[in-house]
Amino acid sequence: MEKIAMSPIMLIAGGTASVFYGLYTLAGRGICVSSFVFLIALTVVIAGIVYQLWKRHMPPVLAGVVFIMAGMVFGSYAELRLRVQRQPPRTLTSLQQVQTIIGELSGEPAPAGTDFYRIPVRLIACNTSPDRQFSAAGMVELFVPAGLIRGTYAGGIGTIEELPELVKTAMTLHTTAAFVPFLRNAQPCRFYAQGLKVLVQGRFSKTGRVFYARPVQPVFLGWSSPLNRIRAILRFALMRMLYGWGNAGGLLLALLAADKTFLPPECTTAFRNAGLAHILALSGMHLSLISTAALQGGSLFGHKKRAIQASLVAVCAFVWFAGSAPSLNRALGMVCIAALGRALGLKPPLFAVLCTMLTVHITFAGSDAVTLGFLLSYGACAGIILFGDSCAYLAAGKIPPAAAQSLSASIGAQLFTLPIVIGAIGSVAAAGIIASCVVSPMVSLFLMSGLITIPLALIIPLLSPLIGTVLNIVYDGIFFTADLFARLPQLMPETAVQRIVISCAGVLAGIGITAAAHRRFAGIEKTLLS
Numbered sequence: 089m090e091k092i093a094m095s096p097i098m099l100i101a102g103g104t105a106s107v108f109y110g111l112y113t114l115a116g117r118g119i120c121v122s123s124f125v126f127l128i129a130l131t132v133v134i135a136g137i138v139y140q141l142w143k144r145h146m147p148p149v150l151a152g153v154v155f156i157m158a159g160m161v162f163g164s165y166a167e168l169r170l171r172v173q174r175q176p177p178r179t180l181t182s183l184q185q186v187q188t189i190i191g192e193l194s195g196e197p198a199p200a201g202t203d204f205y206r207i208p209v210r211l212i213a214c215n216t217s218p219d220r221q222f223s224a225a226g227m228v229e230l231f232v233p234a235g236l237i238r239g240t241y242a243g244g245i246g247t248i249e250e251l252p253e254l255v256k257t258a259m260t261l262h263t264t265a266a267f268v269p270f271l272r273n274a275q276p277c278r279f280y281a282q283g284l285k286v287l288v289q290g291r292f293s294k295t296g297r298v299f300y301a302r303p304v305q306p307v308f309l310g311w312s313s314p315l316n317r318i319r320a321i322l323r324f325a326l327m328r329m330l331y332g333w334g335n336a337g338g339l340l341l342a343l344l345a346a347d348k349t350f351l352p353p354e355c356t357t358a359f360r361n362a363g364l365a366h367i368l369a370l371s372g373m374h375l376s377l378i379s380t381a382a383l384q385g386g387s388l389f390g391h392k393k394r395a396i397q398a399s400l401v402a403v404c405a406f407v408w409f410a411g412s413a414p415s416l417n418r419a420l421g422m423v424c425i426a427a428l429g430r431a432l433g434l435k436p437p438l439f440a441v442l443c444t445m446l447t448v449h450i451t452f453a454g455s456d457a458v459t460l461g462f463l464l465s466y467g468a469c470a471g472i473i474l475f476g477d478s479c480a481y482l483a484a485g486k487i488p489p490a491a492a493q494s495l496s497a498s499i500g501a502q503l504f505t506l507p508i509v510i511g512a513i514g515s516v517a518a519a520g521i522i523a524s525c526v527v528s529p530m531v532s533l534f535l536m537s538g539l540i541t542i543p544l545a546l547i548i549p550l551l552s553p554l555i556g557t558v559l560n561i562v563y564d565g566i567f568f569t570a571d572l573f574a575r576l577p578q579l580m581p582e583t584a585v586q587r588i589v590i591s592c593a594g595v596l597a598g599i600g601i602t603a604a605a606h607r608r609f610a611g612i613e614k615t616l617l618s
Contacts, residue, residue: 096155101443103159104166108450111167112458122168129160162451170454176296177211177226183292188215189224189299190267192312193284196347196411197237205237206230207280209299230288232280232301240279241349242324242331267309276305279324282411283316285309319409323347329545333556336563340538342368343531346410355567361574363502363520366468367531369461375419378406378539400427414449414456415465421445422469439473442466463508471504472497475598478605491525498524499601506594510587515580523573530566537562 107129111122136154140146146154176183191209200206211224267287277286287307290300311317323345330337331350338350348356348368359365400423407420422445429436436444446466450457479496487495498521509516517523537559545552581587 095437095440095443096151097440097443097447099152099155100159100162101447103156104163104447104450105159107160107163108166108454108457111164112170115167115171120171122164122171125160126164126168129157129164132157133161159447162447166451166454166457170458173227173455174297175226177214177224177228179211179214179222179224181214181216181220181222183296184294185216186214186292186299187217188287188289189228190214190285190287190309191228191230193230193280193282193286194227195282197232197280199234200231203234204231205234207232209286212285228292228296229298230301231298232288232306233303236301236303236305237280238349240277242328275308277308279320281316281320281323283312284320285312322409326542329542329552332552334560335567336534336556336559339534339563339566340542340559343535344410344538346413346416355570358567358571358574361517361578362523362527362570362576363517364523364527364570364573366464366501367524367528369413369415369464375403375406375416375423378402414453414459414462417453417456418445418449418462418465418469421448439470442469442473460508460512463512464505467505467508468501471500471502471598474500475503475601476500478602481605482601482608494525494528495521498522498528500598503594503598507591510581510591514587515578516590517573517576518579519573519576523570527566527570527573530562530569534559534562534566 107125111120111125114121133154136146136150136157139150179186189209189211190213191211193207194210195208197205197207207230209228209230211226211228213221214224215221267285277284285308287309288299289302289304289306292299311320326345327341327347327349330341333340335350335352335355338348338352339355342348342351346369351368356368359368403420403423407416410416422441425441425444426436426438429441449462456462476496476499479499480492483492483496486492502521502524506516541555541559545555579590581590
């Protein structure tokens, strides 16, 4: 069992998270003091550094204060940066007069209710009329009618009836020289992916942070880079192949590309009600499986160092292909920090690696830090380290090691994230721990099977129908098991007091498990020394 000792990075991470979320909450109430906190904390940190250089020694208490203040600098900077990013787009014309925008998609389409998909867009220019164009800067949420997005997917039904109007409108626009060749041969978007540049007709919302697209396919204006084009082609080629595998293909697409387009709604509902929603969200579990597969494949060549390098390359390639997500960024960052530590001859504790990544993630991606996925990802990882390892230590010798590891990880993650789940969702699956222990290995086996059979189907297309049939049998078993757990009762506290009591009970249970493990460890250590 790993001992968790207080270190500077833990103080920094604590200061970063506390100040960031505190300032974010105050900003939501119209109170903005980020600049003041940033300047005060930065002054204390600089004074601490000067004191250290002058005295050559800093008292532990003063050093702790300086580290916490350093975290406050990062946290206040992150909140300031997030506030700037959420400002309405900047342009010389009134946003309410804008009729078309030119922008670059900075993410993948995600459902926004039943009628729209939302896509983050970085603005490049906007038009108020065919002969009036303005440069623009900033981020905006593009809301596209769901029919336009679904019509571009495999199995979707699209229409080109709007093409004459599209060409007519595009040809009358006087836009930047870089996009003139595309407008002369105006083509509607055939799919949507990160890095795609588009011209969209529509209107801004009153706040200026949302642009509602008309029910006309946007004009394709090229790619931001060749890599983004390659990535999009690969994603949609995978989508077309997995579409032919039915429900099994839909689950594989969700696990490999974070796209639930073909996943049946009843499957998503069953996973959520069974407390298994984290399995469908790409996370460290998926990276671990990808890394293991690459490690095993690289070891066939008999060189351990090359196998490790191949594993790291495979993990980076998977994150690039699947797209940015808080949980994936967290897992990849921790892998890179641990690898850097090993390269420098260090062996940083796992919790210190987590704290380092938390600090970096909040500082440079504050928009991730305010999402539920971010909170659940870091909370689950912290729970596994703090509570899960202690639970595994207590279970050692009593149940099989594999079962103990799976059960302890599930217990640790569920207990630590209980306040987050209840606060955000309002209910928690009573059998979530057991369901995770049962379904997670099944999904891992299914994902590994997919990683093996997808290349096989590409090499020998005639095997694709047979592979799809076999994987659907496995999918049926996974769905049946998840649906069985989903039918069990849910804990649904109705009042704020009940929510607080249940949340505190879960965290206190984890602390009790950790305390019991440390007492047992101390007793064994004392016996060995005597």
